[in-house]
Amino acid sequence: MKSLVHPAVIIASILGIFGLVWIALQFSVTIEIEEPLPVNTIPATRSPAPTPTTPAQDAVVPTPNPAATSSGALRMSNQTDQPVRVALLAKRSPNTYTQAPAHWDFAPLEGNEEGLILSLPEGSLTLNKGDIVVAFAQDGSGRYWGPYVVGETPTPVWNSQAQEWQLTLN
Template sequence: MKPPIDKPAKPPMADRSPILHLLLAALVGGAVAFVLSQLQFSLWIEPTASRDSAPPVIEVAPESVPQVSASPFPGAGAPKPLANGLRVRNASPHTVRVVLLSQQSNQAARPTATPYRAPIHWDFAPNEGSKGGLLLSLPEGNLTLQTGDVLVAFALDGSQRYWGPYVVGETSGLTQSAALEWQLEIAP
């Protein structure tokens, strides 16, 4: 009979499952990540220019200043008053939208149709046109108001301020000048 051959001894970790190897690797990796996350790094950048040298100064001789006209269009003055036109003055500290509902011109021919056209609006910055007012127009040409047209103005800045409604020829607040031009002043 042959003597039994001794089998080589197994290392102690070989008996355990590979899950322990993964668990140990995760634990060591987590500890390293935690330590690295606690480190703080600082980076200083020194300026390359010395403090003794100042940046160059460029001197420019002033040129003659051109004369600016008060009107945005050279040679054009304030628009002439338009009979039944509308001039708006926003004397308020609010951004304002003015909306016009104008009547259909041939309402008698279509009694079942809506009595008003689609609304038209203009936006005004705070105090825009507060001195002389702005004469409103349409893309197609001049704007003329008729009796019964409705105007309303409201603030766009969330202050919930509104002015109107003003019915042309029927309510106060919308005045007609000596030149027969309608004027709306939006006061604070």
């Protein structure tokens, strides 16, 4: 006999994962490792202080990756043979996420070819940098995809022509 997982257990699991992600983001630590200084075999001599320079007129100024700062809709495609739930934890300020994640359910192969634009009950959905997207199989296999951090992880992918984020589950 196949046992089914109650939807409350799934939602509690999703909220628990988002809580762990939130905690990890709040307390993340960056460790920088410095290269060891080379050992001089030549006696040290005093050199004049460097003079400041200004960049040349034709110097290339790096620009940020447009996908890292772009806001747009989310086009979702489930190319798996499993029913999945996609959950979104939207970032609203540098260290604040919305209290309740939004979620959508997809049948196997739903949106397979072109994908489907996701929306909210209140209207359209716009993903912003830092939003977290995760997907879970609903067939009891325990399979999941993500978490994806919009604009920071390789997925979802920014489509500059359509001005939308695209997430394809394989």
